[in-house]
Amino acid sequence: MNIRRTVLAFLGTVGLLLATAWPANAYEPVNIVHTEHVQAGPYSLTVGFSTWPIRAQQSLDFTFIPEGGIEGKSGTLTMTSPAGARQVRPQPLARHPRKRDVWGLDIKSLQAPGDWTFRFKLNGPAGSGAGELKNLQVLEQPGPPMGLSWAISTVPLFALIGIAVVAWRRTRGRLVPA
Numbered sequence: 001m002n003i004r005r006t007v008l009a010f011l012g013t014v015g016l017l018l019a020t021a022w023p024a025n026a027y028e029p030v031n032i033v034h035t036e037h038v039q040a041g042p043y044s045l046t047v048g049f050s051t052w053p054i055r056a057q058q059s060l061d062f063t064f065i066p067e068g069g070i071e072g073k074s075g076t077l078t079m080t081s082p083a084g085a086r087q088v089r090p091q092p093l094a095r096h097p098r099k100r101d102v103w104g105l106d107i108k109s110l111q112a113p114g115d116w117t118f119r120f121k122l123n124g125p126a127g128s129g130a131g132e133l134k135n136l137q138v139l140e141q142p143g144p145p146m147g148l149s150w151a152i153s154t155v156p157l158f159a160l161i162g163i164a165v166v167a168w169r170r171t172r173g174r175l176v177p178a
Contacts, residue, residue: 030099040120041129056113057141064103073124082114113140
């Protein structure tokens with residue numbers, strides 16, 4: 001009788017593990033709400049944005065879709081900020097982590113408002129080509145200024161430190177043996 005219970009408990013546990021072991025769809029799919037087109041030599045490239053208009057310090061997804069797909073092609077991206085600061089080196093275009101059939105950047109934010117420039121260099125069966133997406137308008141950061149946000153978020157920390165100091169001072173005399 002005990003062996004039967006043990007076997008049933010084991011089979012029940014295995015059944016629960018198998019029933020809940022399917023891959024979870026933890027991330028929502030990438031929804032492209034705005035696109036821009038760039039001609040990079042012989043390649044037509046569609047740049048997609050998951051949020052529009054773009055705001056500084058706001059995370060969003062970028063997708064880069066060459067006409068005919070990404071198979072047999074490679075490329076790099078260089079982003080230039082409004083202040084003219086370029087990346088140290090161009091970054092290779094890699095598959096988007098959640099939309100594997102295109103190149104992309106996952107939850108990337110642009111740090112400063114103003115006109116940004118994306119420069120693309122693509123290589124493929126039709127040769128190599130370069131193109132730019134100029135004057136990509138990035139608006140001011142949403143919400144309060146960063147300093148104010150940090151100041152407000154540290155209020156609970158300072159309150160906790162104050163409570164700890166008061167508790168320590170009140171119990172300090174009681175902890176000393178008489």
